[in-house]
Amino acid sequence: MWRPEPSKLKSVSPTEMNRLAKCALATAFERDPAFSALKRTNTFALLGTICHRILSGPRPGTRTKFEAVWSEHVAWAYSRLVASCSPFNPPVARQWPFYNQTKIRLRANLLNSASHQSKSGATQESWNETAIGVEQDLCGTPDKIIRFANGTIKVIEYKTGSVLIGGSLKPEIRRQMLLYAYLCNHKFDEWPTELAVYSFHDGWLRVEYTPSHAIDAAADAVRLRDKFNAAVENATTLDLAQPSPHNCLYCHFRTVCIPFQGALSADWAEYCTTIVGRIQRVDQGAYKSVRLFVEKSNMEQNASEATILRIPLQFEFHVGQLVCFDRLKPVSMDGILEMTWNSSCSITSPS
The missing domain is CATH 2.40.50.140 (Nucleic acid-binding proteins)
Incomplete structure (x- = not known):
């Protein structure tokens, strides 16, 4: 029977927190080098990475410049996919699901720079994909943090897919933004005035929150980490499984996951x-x-x-x-x- 023997978690990122909340056994497989070959990238993840890489760099101010930057990053992503899928031949980028929609929406977002301006005032400082952490417990890398001249702080996260379910923000997106708020307060000693998500599918969405919501989310992340580490210490990681059609759909480790196969x-x-x-x-x-x-x-x-x-x-x-x-x-x-x-x-x- 396949049983992962992972290392313990020291700090928890929003991505890791969401994985632990969904199925901590996936984290166990992820952290065991014996199963690393099973982790393969996919077209959805690569489209997201392309967008994040472009958004975190210099903004292409014209359509011609955008096309050049887009082509460069797509070539990089396709080489990653080919290496990940060997010995199979993956589809070319133009055949990826949502390829054209993602490209068109990213281009519109970048060329309409006015949509990124806030009514709070002129930007004093901004950081793209800056890692922030709280001692050894929590860490995260928001896509963009803006501090305006009036002292207010805005945190922005970009998503290529839909962030809504039943008309409401997906729980995993809300958890992510609450942790970013907590981390920003730790870094700047001030709570963000605005948490915003830009989805290429849903547009701009504001995440309403209070500091107590963020504090609770941080406590939940630490609790999930401690539960995982206890399972690692007691060799009971298989008990962390939460198999379901939703939880298992995109998991890399299905072929070695006995709970998934049993369900x-x-x-x-x-x-x-x-x-x-x-x-x-x-x-x-x-x-x-x-x-x-x-x-x-x-x-x-x-x-x-x-x-x-x-x-x-x-x-x-x-x-x-x-x-x-x-x-x-x-x-x-x-x-x-x-x-x-x-x-x-x-x-x-x-x-």
Whole structure:
């Protein structure tokens, strides 16, 4: 059985806090070097990184300059994706989901510089992606901190996707902004006057808060860290799992996560298919293919057997092994699927 043996957490960032709140077992896998190869980037994360890199640099003042900067960062991101997905060939950037929408909205945001000005007064100081922390407990890197001439402080976070659910700010976004407020108060000895999120999907949103909200969020972050560290010390990290379709959807460690595989069922409707099964037959040509006795899956037809095609030759399998294939593409309704550029596979148990 796969069981991560992570190092303890010293400080907690907003990203780490949200991961701990969602499923701390993912943090355990993340912090164990034995599972580092499973962490792969994806097109959504790379689009976000492209936008953050451009927003944190000099503003391109014309459309021509923007196109040049955009192309440079896209080339960098695509090289990262190719390296992450080897031996598969990922789609070119123009085929990524939300590629055009993200580019258009970022360009509009940058070229309309007036939208970034506050009514609070002229800017005295500003910091892009500046790391701030509170001793050994909390740390964070807001996308932008602005201190205006009148002494007020504004914290801005940029998001490429939607930050709303049911018309309200997503809990993880609110937690992130509350921690930034707490960290800014520690750094400047003053609470931010405004917390703002700019979503390329939803536009500008103001996060209403009070200092007590931020203090409570900071206390929650420390509590989650301490709970995680206790599980590490007691070797009970598997008990931290919170498997659900929402929590597990984008996790890197599904092929080695026993709680995820145990909870998997046809009710977990997703854009991709996961199968846990025992190898019945292995064939090899230009690619490998395997025939499986299915033990767990989210296939709607609840098949007892499945065939996986287009498996790169470097994957080694033996009859009788229990394996987990993740993010497969269905080829037909009779249990035939294939690996694609973002598929993964791990041996769950030997033969």
